Amino acid sequence: MGRKFVVGGNWKMNGDKNQINEIVNNLKKGPLDPNVEVVIGVPAIYLAYVKSIVPDTIGVAAQNCWKVPKGAFTGEISPAMIKDVGADWVILGHSERRTIFGEKDDLVAEKVINIGLSQRSDCFQCFFMNSNNEKLPFQVAHALESGLKVIACIGETLEEREAGKTEEVVFRQTKALVPAIGSNWDKVVLAYEPVWAIGTGKTATPQQAQDVHASLRNWLSTNVSPEVAANVRIQYGGSVTGATAKELAARPDIDGFLVGGASLKPEFVDIVNATQ
Numbered sequence: 001m002g003r004k005f006v007v008g009g010n011w012k013m014n015g016d017k018n019q020i021n022e023i024v025n026n027l028k029k030g031p032l033d034p035n036v037e038v039v040i041g042v043p044a045i046y047l048a049y050v051k052s053i054v055p056d057t058i059g060v061a062a063q064n065c066w067k068v069p070k071g072a073f074t075g076e077i078s079p080a081m082i083k084d085v086g087a088d089w090v091i092l093g094h095s096e097r098r099t100i101f102g103e104k105d106d107l108v109a110e111k112v113i114n115i116g117l118s119q120r121s122d123c124f125q126c127f128f129m130n131s132n133n134e135k136l137p138f139q140v141a142h143a144l145e146s147g148l149k150v151i152a153c154i155g156e157t158l159e160e161r162e163a164g165k166t167e168e169v170v171f172r173q174t175k176a177l178v179p180a181i182g183s184n185w186d187k188v189v190l191a192y193e194p195v196w197a198i199g200t201g202k203t204a205t206p207q208q209a210q211d212v213h214a215s216l217r218n219w220l221s222t223n224v225s226p227e228v229a230a231n232v233r234i235q236y237g238g239s240v241t242g243a244t245a246k247e248l249a250a251r252p253d254i255d256g257f258l259v260g261g262a263s264l265k266p267e268f269v270d271i272v273n274a275t276q
């Protein structure tokens, strides 16, 4: 079976109730290609509101979460809370989280693993190996059935690209996620977002994006399994617009988009429908 095209709209820290109503009305009007999975990434404070007004055919994602179910973590939200308000996705490891808030590969992996572990009711104290082969304790005092799906973001900076390190960086970022994801690859979408293309108006060319997606799939085949490589969906993100989406979508290893700025605008419908 082919990979279902998946388009995420990451609103980032934008929108108020009026703007959200407009965006959702526009999505309802569509029409949206029924063969495309659509997920909107909503600011945490509006998750419940959006869930209450959006059709069930559209997935709702938080843009971040912390790595344990509950506790003294002022300002954070947990996967259990996201699930509790009816959302079923979370975006993790976005480059803005990595660069502005200093989130490193291992923290992103710990957040991902919490989502996998929270489905295990027998897991009170778990460990996983980080990318430096250190055994990290992971306390799950009250294991939860969160069952969230994850959009895991990776991507290189301009400096890294110009130094010829694109593959090294995206492989390293993906490698950190592998032990955390375990056998839950069917609940994960990878989003390749070159940092230099985010919010800059500079889209990677379709060939540049395709090349990285194909290398990543190849890496997954060798380092995880040919089955995961064949089935995992890899989104492209970075200044995607209604005008650039079609050409990008035509590349064989681009399985969708993670859209920032344009997801707030009516053209998001054209991006969702890019494979038509």
Ligand SMILES: O=C[C@H](O)COP(=O)(O)O
Pocket: 010, 094, 193, 197, 198, 199, 200, 201, 237, 238, 239, 240, 258, 259, 260, 261, 262
């Ligand atoms: O999560 C989305 C990406 O950061 C892309 O944002 P952008 O479409 O505004 O460049």
